[in-house]
Amino acid sequence: MVKAVVLGASGGIGQPLSLLLKASPLIDELALYDVVNTPGVTADLSHISSVAKISGYLPKEDGLKNALTGADIVVIPAGIPRKPGMTRDDLFKINAGIVRDLAKGIAEFSPKAFTLVISNPVNSTVPIAAEVFKAAGVFDPKRLFGVTTLDVVRAETFTQEYSGQKDPSKATVPVIGGHSGETIVPLFSKVSPSFDIPADKYEALVKRVQFGGDEVVAAKDGAGSATLSMAYAGFRFSEAVIRASKGEKGVVEPTFVYLPGVPGGDAIAQATGVDFFSTPVELGPSGVEKAINVLDGVTEREQKLLAACVEGLKGNIEKGVEFVKNPPPK
Numbered sequence: 519m520v521k522a523v524v525l526g527a528s529g530g531i532g533q534p535l536s537l538l539l540k541a542s543p544l545i546d547e548l549a550l551y552d553v554v555n556t557p558g559v560t561a562d563l564s565h566i567s568s569v570a571k572i573s574g575y576l577p578k579e580d581g582l583k584n585a586l587t588g589a590d591i592v593v594i595p596a597g598i599p600r601k602p603g604m605t606r607d608d609l610f611k612i613n614a615g616i617v618r619d620l621a622k623g624i625a626e627f628s629p630k631a632f633t634l635v636i637s638n639p640v641n642s643t644v645p646i647a648a649e650v651f652k653a654a655g656v657f658d659p660k661r662l663f664g665v666t667t668l669d670v671v672r673a674e675t676f677t678q679e680y681s682g683q684k685d686p687s688k689a690t691v692p693v694i695g696g697h698s699g700e701t702i703v704p705l706f707s708k709v710s711p712s713f714d715i716p717a718d719k720y721e722a723l724v725k726r727v728q729f730g731g732d733e734v735v736a737a738k739d740g741a742g743s744a745t746l747s748m749a750y751a752g753f754r755f756s757e758a759v760i761r762a763s764k765g766e767k768g769v770v771e772p773t774f775v776y777l778p779g780v781p782g783g784d785a786i787a788q789a790t791g792v793d794f795f796s797t798p799v800e801l802g803p804s805g806v807e808k809a810i811n812v813l814d815g816v817t818e819r820e821q822k823l824l825a826a827c828v829e830g831l832k833g834n835i836e837k838g839v840e841f842v843k844n845p846p847p848k
């Protein structure tokens with residue numbers, strides 16, 4: 519039996535993500551929570567003739583508790599999205615508190631669930647969730663994931679003309695680091711099956727992966743950021759976590775994790791100088807089975823990208839940790 523929960527289920531990401539989860543044969547029970555509109559979204563999805571039994575909750579009448587109780591996997595796309603001219607860090611002011619409060623709920627009502635954080639800025643919201651779990655004495659770093667799959671999906675798509683794959687997802691393109699601008703580092707030297715990026719295209723491709731989110735924000739022109747591609751990516755990562763939890767071997771996806779707490783993470787923490795970092799991980803029944811170090815043998819250009827990434831990440835991580843340890847005055 520697998521119970522999945524979406525926190526922020528009525529939003530631009532939440533609705534299509536909930537649709538994909540409802541349609542997945544891997545899920546037996548699906549609970550939707552949001553501060554608005556869950557009755558409607560739930561009624562609509564409940565007519566779909568798939569396996570998952572669906573229920574919807576609002577904050578009233580212990581809604582968060584009832585949604586989370588018994589959860590195996592909790593996905594969090596709650597929070598405001600960007601508008602043109604904003605950075606992901608500009609979302610911190612509002613989303614930090616939202617993620618902190620939802621993480622408190624998870625710590626209380628479903629402390630053993632896999633927690634997948636989509637809400638931006640991921641580089642800070644994942645450290646926030648970690649600190650909340652630590653304070654509650656329930657932190658299991660193998661079960662906390664920042665969802666960076668959209669960066670991987672974009673890298674697969676944008677390199678298709680060079681990978682030559684009919685199905686672009688068949689190319690493995692590691693994207694590591696964080697989830698904002700220069701903290702996003704595609705490692706084109708480590709693609710498999712291997713292919714070459716023409717030298718005159720390299721820089722533009724790196725930038726396109728790093729700033730793919732801005733492309734969508736600009737195109738939506740004030741109406742938000744990526745929602746449909748994010749729902750696809752969030753579902754792909756959720757499915758990977760569930761498949762591995764059911765015993766499937768060899769499930770590997772990059773994700774933003776707390777390195778000192780996961781097998782194989784220490785070496786990556788030492789090499790980068792940061793505790794939170796997105797790296798390919800092998801997933802298993804209890805979450806992260808092994809963080810895979812893809813840093814050895816990177817090119818000089820990739821080393822430069824990594825240096826800029828770590829510079830940015832440090833501040834983002836610290837900001838999240840501080841928000842919980844020394845909360846700002848109300």
Ligand SMILES: NC(=O)C1=CN([C@@H]2O[C@H](COP(=O)(O)OP(=O)(O)OC[C@H]3O[C@@H](n4cnc5c(N)ncnc54)[C@H](O)[C@@H]3O)[C@@H](O)[C@H]2O)C=CC1
Pocket residue numbers: 525526527528529530531532551552553554595596597598599600609613616620635636637638639640665666667668669697742743744745748
């Ligand atoms: N990790 C990633 O790659 C990506 C992350 N994002 C982020 O995902 C977040 C959501 O984006 P959208 O769905 O487009 O926004 P949206 O505004 O359409 O939906 C957000 C939903 O969260 C709900 N919400 C707000 N406070 C809540 C709370 N305390 N508890 C439960 N639900 C709450 C809102 O009612 C709304 O339904 C944003 O922070 C965005 O930046 C977006 C794209 C990619």
Ligand SMILES: O=C([O-])CC(=O)C(=O)O
Pocket residue numbers: 599600606638668730731732734735743744
């Ligand atoms: O760009 C944004 O604000 C949303 C996001 O994280 C992405 O699309 O990668």
